[in-house]
Each structure stands twice: as structure tokens, then as C-alpha cells.
Amino acid sequence: MTIDQPLLRRSAPASSQRRSEAEQPLVIIVDDDASVREALSELILSAGFQPVCFASTRELLDADVLDSPGCLILDVRMPGASGLDLQHHLAQRGNPKPIIFLTGHGDIPMTVQAMKAGAVDFLTKPVRDQTLLDAIAAGVERDIKQRARSRVVKEHLSKLALLTPRERQVxxxxxxxxxxxxxAFDLGISEITVKLHRGNVMRKMQLSSVGELVRVWETLPADVRDRVEA
Structure with missing residues (x-):
């Protein structure tokens, strides 16, 4: 595997040096042109982010970095799987990693395909530094929000697992x-029993109002809501 490790050891801004490496969002660059990888790494370091470079999508998939916070910068045409192939692969795996396409070979159909599939942006080379940095900032911000939502959903799911089948029905x-x-009529039980189950739901889910309950319900994945007892 070829990773441009020397680029990661160059000096970063003081603000970035004060943050631990674990806290820094990774900007993962996948491009088969070494000069492009080096130039992008210099720019990304100057903005306080941590670049990691790969020459192909295969090298990236063989590494253990895709679950790290941050975003991807992908070329479209590379040896082996293309950037669009990688985007499709990640979508199938349920990995919503934000992707910025940066290519010298883009066209309108490619752009439409990438953006419909959720890309942050589709940029063509050469690109203005600030345009790319703005896209990176947007990608990192999207990843932060996605991860926050994911944590909330996991917390709700763990509480949902505490409910009995009848409580989930209620x-x-x-x-x-x-x-x-x-x-009570729908479930064939008394209204008092409904109130008891409803109180248990609110207590176990740590909710204080029906409004909160509805918001929690709406955050649950559709397939989870479908499986909750009707």
C-alpha cells in the first residue's frame, strides 16, 4: 500500500498542532497523480485539517480510515475502480462519508450522477484554493452533523430495546x-392499562412530553419504525 506519509509530517498551523490527531478531521485524498496529492495535502494542512493520501480506491479500501471523522476528495477516473464506483460502494455499505469530486475529466452526466448520490460538490481542475477549502469545510460540517445524528439514534434505539412488545405498540x-x-379500543385493553404502558414508555425513554416522544419516533430509521409492533 502506498500512502503519502511524508506529507502528514509537515508543519501544520499552531491551532491544528494544539488539537490531538484523533480530534482532527481527516481529509482523505484519492488521486493517482502524485503531484496533485502533494499539492492538495499542502493546502489542506494550511487550513488546519489532516490529509491522508491514496493513489487508488483499492488502497483506500485496504486501509482503516473510512470510519474516521472528515471527508473524501476523489478523482473520477483512476486505475481500477473509479471515484463514482467508490461512492456507490460506500452507499451500499451504509457509510455516508461526505465526498468532494475533483477531476479534470468531468462532464454533466457525471456531475448529475455524483450530486444525486449525495456528493458535497463536483469540482473540475484547476480549482481555486478557496473554492476547494469551502467544499472541504462543508464536507467536514456535514460529517459532524451526521455523526451527531447517528449518536442520537443509537441512544434512542438502546432505550427502545428496553420496552416490552406491548409498550412498543403503545x-x-x-x-x-x-x-x-x-x-385501548385498537389493542383490546383498558384505558387505565394504556395509561400505565404509556407512563412506562415515557419513563424508559426518558421523555417528558408527547412532543418529545413524537420527535424521537421520527428520528428512528424507517425500517425500525416498520418493525415496531402495529
């Missing part, structure tokens, strides 16, 4: 706007 009904008496 949760679904309450989130759907059903009244206690309607839930």
Missing part, C-alpha cells in the same frame, strides 16, 4: 396521534 400509537381511548 409507543407507535401515541406517536401516530391516537388518544388513550382509541389505543
Amino acid at each position: 409507543l407507535r400509537q401515541v406517536a401516530g396521534g391516537r388518544l388513550n381511548k382509541q389505543i
Whole structure:
């Protein structure tokens, strides 16, 4: 595997040096042109981010960096799998890593395909430094928000697992706007029993209002909501 490790050891701004490497977002560059990798690394270091470079998508996939915070800068045409192939691969794996395409071989169909698939931007070489840095900042910010949402969803899922099957039924009904008496009729139980289950749901999910419950329900992945007992 060829990773441009010497580029990572060059001096970074003082503000970046004060942050631990684990906290720094990684800007992962995948381009088969060594001169492009070097120029991009210099620019990225100057902006306080940490660059990691690969000459092909295969090298990237063989490394253990894709789960790190940050974003990707991909060339479109490279030996082996293309940048668009990698974007598709990551989507299939459920990895929403923000991607910036930077290529000298772009066209309108490629741009449309990449943007529809969720790319942060599709830029053509040569590109203004500030334009690329703005795209990187947007990509890193998107990743921060995605990771925050993911943490919240995981927390909600862990609390959902504490509910009994009946409590999950009541949760679904309450989130759907059903009244206690309607839930009691639908489930064939008493209204008092509905209130008991509803109280247990609120306690176990650590919620204080129906509004919070509805917001939590909406954050759950669609496939999870579909599996909750109807």
C-alpha cells in the first residue's frame, strides 16, 4: 500500500498542532497523480485539517480510515475502480462519508450522477484554493452533523430495546396521534392499562412530553419504525 506519509509530517498551523490527531478531521485524498496529492495535502494542512493520501480506491479500501471523522476528495477516473464506483460502494455499505469530486475529466452526466448520490460538490481542475477549502469545510460540517445524528439514534434505539412488545405498540400509537381511548379500543385493553404502558414508555425513554416522544419516533430509521409492533 502506498500512502503519502511524508506529507502528514509537515508543519501544520499552531491551532491544528494544539488539537490531538484523533480530534482532527481527516481529509482523505484519492488521486493517482502524485503531484496533485502533494499539492492538495499542502493546502489542506494550511487550513488546519489532516490529509491522508491514496493513489487508488483499492488502497483506500485496504486501509482503516473510512470510519474516521472528515471527508473524501476523489478523482473520477483512476486505475481500477473509479471515484463514482467508490461512492456507490460506500452507499451500499451504509457509510455516508461526505465526498468532494475533483477531476479534470468531468462532464454533466457525471456531475448529475455524483450530486444525486449525495456528493458535497463536483469540482473540475484547476480549482481555486478557496473554492476547494469551502467544499472541504462543508464536507467536514456535514460529517459532524451526521455523526451527531447517528449518536442520537443509537441512544434512542438502546432505550427502545428496553420496552416490552406491548409498550412498543403503545409507543407507535401515541406517536401516530391516537388518544388513550382509541389505543385501548385498537389493542383490546383498558384505558387505565394504556395509561400505565404509556407512563412506562415515557419513563424508559426518558421523555417528558408527547412532543418529545413524537420527535424521537421520527428520528428512528424507517425500517425500525416498520418493525415496531402495529
